[in-house]
Structures are given as C-alpha cells and as structure tokens.
Amino acid sequence: MSGASSSPPDRGRERFKMHLSPTQAKVVAMSGGDASPARRTAGSPAAVPVILGVPVIAWQAVFFAAPLVFLVVVTFWTVRSFKLQPAFSFDNWQKVLSSTPFQRALVYTAEVSALCAALTLVVALPVAYTIAYRLSRRLRDLAVAALVVPVFSSYLLRIYAWQIVLSPGGIVNSLTRLVFGIELPLLGGQFSLQIGLLTATLPVAVLILVLAFSGVDRALIEAAANLGCRRVRIIWHVLLPSIRNAVLLAASTAFLMSFGDYISPVFLTGSKPPTLSILIVDTVKSGSQWPRASVIGVSMLAILVVVLLALNWLGRERRGRKGAR
Template sequence: MTSPPVVRKAVARVVTLGPGFGFLTVFLLVPLALVLSYTVFRRGRFGGIVYQPTGENFTRLADPLYLDVVAGSVKLAALTTALALLLGYPTAYMIARLPGRWKVIALVAVVLPFWTNFLIRTYAWIVLLNSEGLVNSGLKAVGLDPVELLYTDGAIVAGLLYAYLPLMILPLYSAIERLDPQLREASANLGARPARTFWSVTLPLSLPGVLTGCVFVFVPSLGNFVIPELLGGGRRIMVGNLIRDQFLKARDWPFGSVLALAVIAVLVLLLFAQAWASRRVGRDAS
C-alpha cells in the first residue's frame, strides 16, 4: 500500500528541512533564548546570575559611559562601511566586466585572505604599522619622520576594512553581474553618456547589493573586539570589547546579555531595512 501524497510531502519536508532547522534551533535559537532570559535577572555578588527579576540592566544602557562607547563604535563601524563601499563598488564593477577566466581569478583573489587565520592577518598589520614596522621604515628611508600609526583609530579602521572588504565586494559583484546588459545598451542608444548610464541605471538597480554589503560590513565591525584590542592597544573600547569584558572580566552576565541583545536588535533592524529597500527597488525596476 502506497503512502498518501500528503504523508510523502510531510516526510520529504522533515528530511530536507529537519537537519537545517535542528541546527538553527540548537546553535541559534536556544543560545538566543538564554541570552534573552538573562537580561531580566540580577548579577550575583561574585558574578553569574541571581534569578531575581529586575529592569535595571536596561536602564544602565542610558549611562553616558556606555553611550559614549556605543557612539564611538557606530562612528568607526560607519566609517569602515563607507570606505568599504568606496573601494568595493569600483572593484566589483570591474570584476563583473572582466572576461570569464579573469573573473574567476579576480574573485579568488578577493576571498584569498579568508584562507589565512584571522589573528595572523591582524598581527601582520602590527608588523606593518608599529614604530619600527615596514611603513615607518620606508618613511625613514626617504628622509621623513616616523608617524604614530599603531594604537590609533586609523589603525582600527584599516584592520576592520581589510578584514571585511570582501564582504562588501561579493554582494556588490553578485548584484552587478545579474543586471541585464540590454538596459545599459538601451540607455546608450538613447544618447546617455556612460556616467549618466551608471548613475541612472547601474547604481539604482544594484542598490540591493549595496545595502547587503553595508550590513555585512557594519554589523561585524560594530561587534568586533579582536582588532580594537590588538591594533587599538585597548585605547578604544568598542561594543564588542564591552560585551566581552562584561562576560569574562566583570562577570556581569545580565548586562552583557542586554548589550548583546542590543547588537542583535540593530542587526535585525538593518536586515528588515535591507529587505524592504530591495523589494522597493525590485518593484521600481519592474
């Protein structure tokens, strides 16, 4: 006796969706639920959790000390995102226009840094930027005075930009590659110059990739704590450092959970904004 179609469809859904949904449940939803539950309890005298409900953890977010940390983190993350867009868009545009073989080589070159350990790549910047590093050695060789590059906001931005620039290039390349070349041809046939075609056709239709790349760069830059620690020398405290310190040093798990939840909320809002903008661009294009 054969199984009814409804049963077969249900089994197929369980087989195909079950592993992925189970993975997300165990490694995403359960930890997120734990973090959410910790936000409403008090910190123990010696750290950890005391299961006494309180709203104090949320009101502490308004403390000027933490607001300064958040504002500084947003500024550096926004600057990194803007620079990544300025560098990433021309790169993605040129890759999309390359012949097939060279296009593959260029994409491999973009993702090549991910084949190296993140910490090794970060320490390489210390070798470049320290007072006796390659940059200052080059300045001395041409008769210029060395400059302080390491342990500055500029070093942090450079490290973040290097780490996350591929996350800007790849979605931009995908968005530009999908564009119908006939639209650019039609624009040229109507007398538009290449610059006008870019601003009127290419850029508006590639906005979903722009928004996706900005989210991919801004959010990890906001939460990163390794680069500010190594390249900033601990002089600049970012949200990621603050969350780490709350869990590992202050052992204030409830407040650390509130900070982590705030970063997650920013991510969710940005993803909703990106999805809404992408749908609107799609409607306008159609």
C-alpha cells in the same frame, strides 16, 4: 460489495502482475510498484525537503535559539559574591542603558560601523565594476578566486599582520624614516581600525557586487551607449539603479560585520576608545557582571535587527516606487 473484496485499482494491479514474468515481477517489487498509496506518499519527493530540513532546524534550535533565550534570561539575574543568582530584576537594564560608558561606546561603535560601510562601498563598487566588465573571463575567475581565499583564512592572523605592518617598527614606518626621516602614527587610531575592518568586509562586499553587476542585462548597457550616453552616465543611471538592492546588501553586511567586531579594535587601537564588544569583556572582568554584559549583547542584537528591518523596508519602498512608475 463486502469489505473484504479488493478495490478496482487493486484488482487492476493484480491482473497486471499476472501477465509479468518472474523477473519483471521482482523488478516491480524492488522499485516499490506494489507499495500501498500511504507508503508511496511517505516516500514521495515532496517529503524530502522536510526530512532534510529537520537537522538544520534542530541545529539552529540547539546552538542559536536556545543560547539566545538563555542570554535574554540572564539579563534579569543578579551577581552576589561573584556568583550568578537567578532572579527577575530590571536593575541591570537600567544601570547599563543609563550609564555613560555604554552610551559613548554605542555612539562610537555606530560611527565606526557607518564609516566602514561607506568606505566599503567606495572601494568595492569600482573594484567590482572592473572585475565584472573590464577583465577577461580568465582574469575575472582569478580575481573572484582571490577574493574567496581570504574569507577562508584566519581573520586573526590577517589583523596581526596589519599590526606588524603599521607598528612603529613596521615596514611602512621603516620606509618613511628611510626616505623622509619621519615616523607616521599609523597604529592606534581610526586609520588602522578601518584598515582592519575593511580586511573583513571588502571581500564579501566585492563578491556581492560582482554577482549583481554580472546579472545586469547587457542590452540595457548597449541601448544606453547607442543613445550617446557616456560611461559615467551609464554607471550612474543604468548600472547603479539596477544593483540598488545589492548595494544595500553590501552596505548592511559591512555594517553588521564591523558593529560586532572585537579583534580589530583590540589589536589595532588598543581598546581605546572601547567599542561595545570591548565593553562586554570589560564588564565581565569587573566583578563577573555577566548579567550586565548580557544586556549589552542583547542590545547589540536588537540594534542590528532594527538596522536590518530598516534596510529591508527601504528596499521594498524603492521597489514599490519603481513598480508604481
């Protein structure tokens, strides 16, 4: 057979088209029925995810990966006469990591974030349990909507509102002076800081746990109840083990959100003692030390990555033990 002759599939397609009316042939042509195999492969559904993923990858590369790489590069630069000078030196890393203010801010930030994660779980678990199991479907939908709304509202406005409420002339102290004749030092300490952080972390954690509680097989709960288990025992031995990964996710989310928070420490504690985010701003203000501020920022990112990897390993380890049983 010569190279100019058509292949069997092509001859079959031509015979099929000979029996079509002009209208049917037009429909087949518009639908791509006579397209070549290469053309059909290029327009196949398998190529759609790749095409749709290109803008996302480009966005992440331009607005996340590139600035992050530049931030790491700046850590090795120097500042002379308040101007950045490209260089390659580890002096910034040595001075920042060995400085007492950085070490104190790191310990304080870690303590605040760990406490925020613990408080978030203490409050979010009973709230999520109540929403998932104790409310009717209509009230549950309203509660979930009420949790979603604050996520899309301004965090700065919410913290500013807490500053007004907790201030010496705010609502709380006005009531305590009127009723008890005393004024409570609510603003400027750990109490006000945790309230501000919980304002951001609680809605997210509760939503995560509500979804986890809703995914638990009700047959397990009914079986435990039929065996005589009380509600507390069911929660401790059935529900919590079933949502262990969601609990880790909620705790890690609260830790990450509070670790890099800047607004709450500034508005509710007066920046004293400083957290790492506040230390970054103070470092930039003192002689335009952008390289040292970049060192602090990269260190924060590295710490958060380590925390995420540790939690991921912990979740895998527990799943492995559960599977081995």
